[in-house]
Amino acid sequence: MTLQISTETWKTKSLSDFWLTGKGLDGNGRVSGNNYAMFSHKLLASEDMDAQAMAMTAILGAVSRIVDIVHGRNKYTINFSSKETRTDFGRKQIALSAEPLMNPPPGFLIGDIVDVLTGMALHEAAHAQFSSPEYYTEMPGNPFMATVRNVVEDVYIEHLTALHYPGYQGYFWKLRRYEYDLDPNKWAHVPKKDLMENELNLRATEFLLTMRSTRGYVSKVPRVNKVVELLHKIIYIDNPVRLGKLNTRSVAKKVYEELFGNLIQHDIAYSLPSTLLDYNGRGNHQTDTSGGSKDKTNIPGDLQSLIQNMRQEQLQVANLSELMEAGLDPDYPPPPPPMVVFRKPVIDEGAAERYELARTVVKPFIIRLRNRLSWANTRQVINQYNLPSGELDEDSLYQAYYSNKLFKQTEVINTRTRNMDIGLLIDTSASMVYPAAEGISRVELARNLAVLFLEALEPVDSVKTWIFGFNLKVAVNMTELYSPTLTSKARIGMTGAEGTTPEGSALKYCALRLMSEGRRWVQKVIIVITDGNPNPGPETKLVKEQVRRLKNMGFKTINISVGDRPADYGYENSIPWTDYNTVITSFGRLLKQLVEKE
Numbered sequence: 001m002t003l004q005i006s007t008e009t010w011k012t013k014s015l016s017d018f019w020l021t022g023k024g025l026d027g028n029g030r031v032s033g034n035n036y037a038m039f040s041h042k043l044l045a046s047e048d049m050d051a052q053a054m055a056m057t058a059i060l061g062a063v064s065r066i067v068d069i070v071h072g073r074n075k076y077t078i079n080f081s082s083k084e085t086r087t088d089f090g091r092k093q094i095a096l097s098a099e100p101l102m103n104p105p106p107g108f109l110i111g112d113i114v115d116v117l118t119g120m121a122l123h124e125a126a127h128a129q130f131s132s133p134e135y136y137t138e139m140p141g142n143p144f145m146a147t148v149r150n151v152v153e154d155v156y157i158e159h160l161t162a163l164h165y166p167g168y169q170g171y172f173w174k175l176r177r178y179e180y181d182l183d184p185n186k187w188a189h190v191p192k193k194d195l196m197e198n199e200l201n202l203r204a205t206e207f208l209l210t211m212r213s214t215r216g217y218v219s220k221v222p223r224v225n226k227v228v229e230l231l232h233k234i235i236y237i238d239n240p241v242r243l244g245k246l247n248t249r250s251v252a253k254k255v256y257e258e259l260f261g262n263l264i265q266h267d268i269a270y271s272l273p274s275t276l277l278d279y280n281g282r283g284n285h286q287t288d289t290s291g292g293s294k295d296k297t298n299i300p301g302d303l304q305s306l307i308q309n310m311r312q313e314q315l316q317v318a319n320l321s322e323l324m325e326a327g328l329d330p331d332y333p334p335p336p337p338p339m340v341v342f343r344k345p346v347i348d349e350g351a352a353e354r355y356e357l358a359r360t361v362v363k364p365f366i367i368r369l370r371n372r373l374s375w376a377n378t379r380q381v382i383n384q385y386n387l388p389s390g391e392l393d394e395d396s397l398y399q400a401y402y403s404n405k406l407f408k409q410t411e412v413i414n415t416r417t418r419n420m421d422i423g424l425l426i427d428t429s430a431s432m433v434y435p436a437a438e439g440i441s442r443v444e445l446a447r448n449l450a451v452l453f454l455e456a457l458e459p460v461d462s463v464k465t466w467i468f469g470f471n472l473k474v475a476v477n478m479t480e481l482y483s484p485t486l487t488s489k490a491r492i493g494m495t496g497a498e499g500t501t502p503e504g505s506a507l508k509y510c511a512l513r514l515m516s517e518g519r520r521w522v523q524k525v526i527i528v529i530t531d532g533n534p535n536p537g538p539e540t541k542l543v544k545e546q547v548r549r550l551k552n553m554g555f556k557t558i559n560i561s562v563g564d565r566p567a568d569y570g571y572e573n574s575i576p577w578t579d580y581n582t583v584i585t586s587f588g589r590l591l592k593q594l595v596e597k598e
Contacts, residue, residue, distance in 0.1 A: 015115050015170045056080065056101070063096070063118050070165055071125045075339065077474050078121050091343060092475070094124045105182045112174065119175030122168060126157040135248070147204045148259065149252040151211050155235055156248050163240040177214045203259055227259045339475040340509055344486065351493035355451065358444075358492070362452040365580045369456040372588025373463070418595060419462045420525055421518035423510045426450055427530035428469040428479065429501040431563075434531070436577065442562045443497045445577065446529045449560065450492050452580070453527065454482060464522075466513060467492065470506035472535065473499030478509055483517070503534035504542025507557070511550055523595060525556045528571070531563025543570035556594045558587065 064078045081095035097120065100113045127135070135153055162169040180187055189205040192198035206219040210228045219225050234251055237243055432443035440448075450467055457465045469479040477499070481491045507526065514524050534540050547557050547570050559571035560583065573594065575586045 015111070015118075015174070056098075059101075059114055059117065062114065063121050066118055066168075066171075067094075067121050067125050070122065070161065070168065071129055076121075076125055076128070091341060092128075092339070094121055096120050100178065105178070108178075115171055115174040116178045119171035119173075119178075122161065122171055123154070123158065123175060126161045127153070130157045130160050130244070132248070144200055144204050144260065145252070145256050147208060148256045149249075151208055152231065152235075152252040152255060153248050155211055155231070156243075156246065156251075159235055160240060160243050163238070163243065173214055176212050180209060180213045181215050200260070207259060223259065223261075227255055230258060231255055340478060340505060341475045342478045342480055342509075342513075344480050345491055345494040347488065347490050347494065352490040354447070354493035355490050358448045358451040359455065361448050362455070362580065365452060365584060366455045368581070369452060369584045369588070370460065372584055373456065373460065373591070419519070419522045420595075421464045421514050421522050422453075422457060422466070423514050423524070423526045424450055424453055424465065424467040425506055425510050425526065425528045425530070426467065426469045426481070426495060427471075427501060427503070427528075428495050428497055428499075429471045429533075430498050431501065431531055431533045432497040434563075436562050441497070442531050443495060445562050447492060447495045449529050449562075449583075450481070450495070451489075454489065454492065464518065466510070466517070468506070468510055468513075469495050470502065470510075471499035472502040472505075476502045476505045476509070478506065485517075501530070501534045502539050503528070503530060504539045504546050507543065507546040507550070511546070511553075511555060523556070524554065525558070525591065525595075526550065528557070528559045529562060530559065532561045533563060540570070547571060556591070558590060558594075560587070 060078055060080070064076075067076055067078060076092050076094050078094045078096065080098045096117050100108070100116045104113055131153055135149075158172045162172065187205060187209055189202050192201060203221060203224055206221050206224045207227060209217045210219045210224060211231065219228070231251070234246070235243070426446045428443065428446075432446065433441055436442040436445040454465060454467065457463045464484050465482060466480075466484075467482040469477075469481055471477050479494070480486055481494065482489065507528065510526055511524070514526070518524060534543055550557055551572070557571065557573065559574040560577065561574055562577045573590055575583055575590065577583060
């Protein structure tokens with residue numbers, strides 16, 4: 001009951017109204033002034049897509065800032081859902097339903113809508129922070145257990161967040177009101193002909209509404225009320241440390257058994273893998289609107305792209321402001337480094353075709369590059385000490401013929417190639433769209449070179465290969481295109497061009513992956529294919545620093561420049577692009593020189 005009393009004041013006001021309308025922020029207390037409003041409400045009603053995108057971007061920025069306060073700065077990327085955008089905890093990406101904006105309930109003002117969107121974002125971020133991995137990697141064996149599991153988890157993560165940040169209870173309350181109380185028919189029990197099925201659905205529906213409704217809903221089923229009272233005693237406690245140790249899976253099983261008793265004999269084992277992130281139809285289960293569906297959860301793709309571009313510009317402006325303040329004020333702490341995310345791209349229909357096209361272009365040069373990596377008379381010397389054992393015969397010992405054969409046996413193995421772990425870094429930033437030689441873009445040329453190296457290196461048993469694309473778009477994105485454990489070559493066809501160039505960070509994290517996944521005592525080589533335009537400032541300095549550090553650690557770093565900028569920003573060993581034959585010859589000669597220098 002304490003929770004309901006504390007939320008009474010949120011029923012008649014909006015938590016987001018002050019910054020949306022500007023009320024209460026001007027000194028004269030004028031109601032209609034709105035001089036401090038973040039944007040005009042007319043923008044959302046406008047038929048101009050740019051105006052709509054501006055309003056939605058402003059809303060996303062405010063929602064993201066609140067989530068950052070709770071869960072860490074720039075930890076999650078927040079956007080409206082579309083066919084291309086889904087909630088993905090692995091990628092730290094949260095997709096919000098745009099339905100409250102596009103189809104607001106009667107009486108809902110813009111402040112109420114933003115409250116609901118903020119509640120959605122906080123709810124998803126709370127799942128990522130407080131839910132155990134088993135919650136979104138396992139699925140109960142029947143739908144009734146799934147309902148119980150999700151209700152228990154939602155109540156748990158919302159109350160735990162509210163204990164840490166009491167001021168944010170109102171956002172969860174607004175979300176629950178929007179979801180469960182505005183449309184009485186949405187969650188109403190639908191009678192079934194089968195008596196058993198009818199009773200099961202009745203109890204599940206009553207349990208859901210009693211736990212999630214904001215109107216103090218009381219079930220008509222006494223058993224449901226007893227179960228709700230039990231769950232309140234377990235979860236609604238005031239000790240966040242104790243609550244954080246709660247095993248919600250066990251609680252859900254207990255609630256399930258109390259709610260249904262012997263009425264149901266379905267298997268409740270957690271067996272099937274699940275992408276169900278919540279039961280409100282979001283996460284990875286958003287409706288596909290390609291078939292003409294009227295579901296307004298997804299927004300049009302062109303509007304989504306416009307919002308994402310504006311949001312990216314908004315983040316860049318904010319980062320520049322912080323850098324400027326840091327430069328003007330020595331006491332101002334520098335901004336934290338961007339988050340680094342390793343991604344495994346989903347292969348689309350055209351990826352394999354793009355890979356085959358690149359392979360066709362470089363096919364005449366594959367054997368030539370492989371031969372440049374094959375060095376004759378590469379000697380590996382193994383000394384084996386094979387002393388005979390047994391009882392010592394001193395007379396025979398003094399008469400023995402002494403030679404190296406008695407104490408040491410030397411085995412010389414001639415191999416065609418050395419053992420090497422090679423990491424290939426491909427610049428996939430927006431500057432790679434500019435033309436390169438031969439009438440193709442830089443990103444296409446980089447893709448061709450990546451395919452050339454992969455086809456040349458893959459059959460060589462002594463060489464292990466990793467290929468990463470890299471760019472900076474909100475976070476440093478390290479896209480794993482190929483590795484010894486991810487051998488689908490078609491992923492190289494997924495290389496694109498967007499964002500900026502975090503070249504120094506990419507070098508650092510590529511080296512870390514080679515060190516963690518590569519073989520011990522094996523030579524590490526990093527090949528960087530880029531246009532020579534790293535982000536100015538810290539990233540350019542980081543390139544020099546990382547090349548120096550990697551050299552001290554025994555790494556060999558080679559840059560292949562496909563742009564028109566000279567390689568004067570950090571690489572000691574650089575090969576400018578001219579043609580395939582010249583690059584292959586220069587690379588083979590340079591690599592052999594670097595490796596045999598030791």
